[in-house]
Amino acid sequence: MQTDPTTDVASQPVQRVVIAGGGTAGWMVAAALSKTLGKRLDIKLIESDEISTVGVGEATIPTLMTFHRLLEINEQEFMAATQATFKLGISFENWRDVGEDYIHSFGVTGKDHWTAGFQHFWLKGRERGLARDYGDYCMELQAAAAHRFAHLPRGGMNYAFHMDAGLYARYLRGFSERFGVQRIEGKIVDVQRDATGTSIRSLRLESGVELEGDLFIDCTGFRALLIGQTLGVDYEDWSQWLHCDRAVALQTASVGPAVPYTRSIARDAGWQWRIPLQHRVGNGLVYSSRHLDDDAATRTLLSNVEGEVLTQPRVIRFQPGQRRQTWRGNCVAIGLASGFLEPIESTSIHLIQRGIVRLMQMFPAAGIRQVDIDEYNNQTRAEIEHIRDFIILHYHVTNRQDTAFWRGCREMAVPASLRHRIELFRESGRVFRVPNELFAENSWIQVMLGQGLVPRQHHPVADLMGDDELSAFLGGIRSAVQATVQRLPAHQAYVDQYCRRTEAAAAG
Template identity: 35%
Template structure:
C-alpha cells in the first residue's frame, strides 16, 4: 500500500484551516490537500466563540507556518495574555489568577508551594500570586515577552494571546492557499463508505458534487458529520460540566490588561477577553439551572469515543467540546494536527496509528476535562442550585486521586498527556481554597525567618521585574523587551 496521496478536509474555520496550513506545509506537493468550506456555515469548527484565549503553544505553531507574530497581532487585533483571573469561584468577592508562569522556584529540591504552605501555617504568607511574575505583571497591566536568558526572572513566564478567530482563520487560509491547498465552496451532504470496513470513499455536497480522497479530516464542528457516521459516539461530561449555552459578542471599550477573566455567576460564568478592538464578552450558562434557556448557541461538554476511525480523523470540536474556561480550544486543534503529523499513515494499515492517536487524544481531553471540573467541584458558592449540584457530584477517579493527594500532602499527581503542569494545578488548587493538611517535611529544615527572608527577596525581584515591563498598550505597539533582572537578589 502507498502512503495517502490526497487529503480532503470537510469544514473550514480554525480546525479546517489550521490542519490545511500545517499539513500542506509539511508535505508540500507530495500530498494533494483539498478543503470543502460552506460559505453559509455559522460558528467556528474549533472554538465556541468568535474570539478565543490561547495557551503558549500556539506561538510555536504559528511560527512553524511562517506567521510573524508581531504582524499577526497587528493584523488580527489580538492582544497578549498572561493568565486568567477567576472571580467568585472559590467564594464570592474573592479572586485568584492562574498564571502562565512558574510560581516561585524549587528550593533545595522541594517544590516552592510547600515553603509557602509553611508560611501560611505560621500565619505569615503573602498572596501566592506575588511569586508568579505573569500574575504580578497582569495585575499591573504590563507585559513583556520572556527572556531567553535562564538567569533572568522573565524567563520564568510564558504567554498566550487573546485572538479574534475570523481574522486568524483568514491568515491561516492565506498560508494554506499559497502552499497549494485547493478550496471548494460547498455544503456537506453525505459520506460514501469505502470498500474496506470503517472507511470512507468519498464525500458529496448538497449540489451533488462528489469528492474522493485517501484520507479525510472531519472539521465539521460538534456535528461530527464524518466521524459520527463511522460510529464514534459522544462521551457526555455534562454531569460534571453542566453548562450548555454560550452567548458571545464583542463590545467597544478601552484596552484591558493582558488577562482573561472568568467570573462565576448564579447559573454559569461570564467570560471577558480583551481585544485591540474592544472586549470579547460571553455568558456561559447551564440551561437546566436557568429556566431551560435556549439563548445563544448550544453545546455539550464531552468528546468522541474515537477520533480516528479507518481513514477519517476528527479535529477540533468534532473531536471534543470543552467550554473555554481554561483556554484550550485552539490548543486542542493544534494538538490534534501535530499528533496527526506524527502518526501520518506510511502506506500500510492505519490501525496501529489510529489506535495510538485515539489513546493520546482521549487522554489529553480527559485531563483537560479534569482541570475544568476542579473549578466547579471545589467551588464554595453554597445555596445556589448549579454550584451545589456540581460540588456534590463525585469527580472522575483520576481527578479524585489528584484531590486526595493534594489535600493530604500538597502533592501534584500528573498523568500522561497533561496539558497543564504542576504550577497550574497548584495555582488552581490553592486558588479554589483546597489547602493541604500537611506540607513536605523537608520544608521545615531551615529556620522559619530564613525561609521568610528568602521568599521576600524572591517576591521583591518579581515585583521589580513587573514594574520594569512596558504597559500592555506599549507592548502591543512594539516596545522592546523589558530589562533583564536576575532571579537571585
C-alpha cells in the first residue's frame, strides 16, 4: 500500500470494508454501505454472540425517518419487526422543579413572522393576559399529552419511534445480508497496524482467521478497540458539564396503553426513563456515581417501575465526552466508540446516522486523503458540541436546589457557546440556529421555557398588534390545534391497526 503523508493516507482504492462490531451501530453502517455501494465493495462485519451490546438506545428522533427513506425501508414492516411505537416528544418531569412538568415535542409551535418568531407574540399575549401555555399552540405536543396519533397528509405530523434495539439490529442484519454483507462470528483478539503505525492492516480472530481491509469501521462500543486501544486517539472528558456517568437498565411488562412520548423523570441524582414498546417497557436510571452508588441506584429504579420486572438490572458505566478524532488513518469510529453524551434527548442513534451519512458523502473510493479526514473530524466535532450544549441546558437551567447533584448542576460554569444562547434568550427572547445544527429554534425555546427561563422582553413587532388582533391570532392557532388533535385516534389503537406484530412475524 503506497502512502504519501502530505496528500494521501492510502492511495489504494477502498474496496474491502471491515466493520468491527455489530449492534445498532454496526448494522446501520452495514445497511447503508451495502444498499448504496454494495455492488463495488466487499463488506464484512465481525461480531460475537458472546459479547453483549449496550442495547438501550430505544428512543429515537425524527431524523431516523430520513435514514429509512434513503434505504427504502418500509415503515410498517420495520415497526412490526422491532415492536415499535410512535414518539412525539419527551415528557420532562421534575426537571424545572419537583412537581413541575413540560413536554419537548418534535413539532412547530405557532406561526412565525419574518421579523420575529412566534415566541415574541406569545410573550406579548402572556403580558396582556391573552395567551395560554406555550405548548397549547403545538399540535404534536397536544397530541402527545392526549395520547393520540395518526399520520397526517403532506407530512403534517412530526414523529419518531420507540423500538427494541436488539430487534432493530436483527432487522438490519437481514436487510444487509440481502445486499451482500458477510457476517463473521468471532472475537477480535489482535489488531495489526500497517508499516506506518497510523493505520490498520488486519484483525485477527480467536479462531485464527485474519481479516485484511482497506477501510475499518470501529463499532466496538465503549471499548473503542480500534480507534482508541490500537490507534491511541485520546478521549476528551466532558464530565465537568455532564455529571451523570452511570445507567442501570431493565425491562418490565406493559401495564397499560403505550403513550406516544418518552418519559424522563428527574430523580435526586439523575433521571429515569420509561420507553413504551408494543410488547414491554424499557426502563433505566441515569445517575452520577459521585452522588449515588450502583446498589442505591438499582434500588431507586426498582422502587419506581411499573409492571413485572422481566430482566435483571444491568449497570452501564460511561464517560461523557468525545474522541478528539473520529477518523484516523483508515479507521472511522461510529457509535459509542466515537464518544457518548447521555440518552436524555435520544441523540445516540442520530449521531450514528450522521457519522454514516458523512462517511457516505466523503467515501474514499479512490484512496484515503488527509483533507477528507480533517473535514470529517471538523464536522463531527462541531455537530456534537452543539448537541452537548443542548443537553447541558437541561441540567443547568433549573430551579432545583434540593440535592447536592442539582445544586452542582445549577452552579457549574457552562461552555461559553451555551452561556451566550442562554443570555441571548433571557435578554431578548431570541434564539439562533447554527447551519446544520440538529436542534431547531423551537426545541431550544421549548426547553428553555420549560426549564423556567422566561425572556425579559419581546420583539417590538408584536406591539403592533392590538389586543383584539393578538387574541384572534393566538386563539385561531390554538383552536386549529385542538380541532386536529380531537380528530386523531388513540395512539395504542393506531399502532394496533397499523403495525401490530403478529405471532407469525415474531416466530420468524
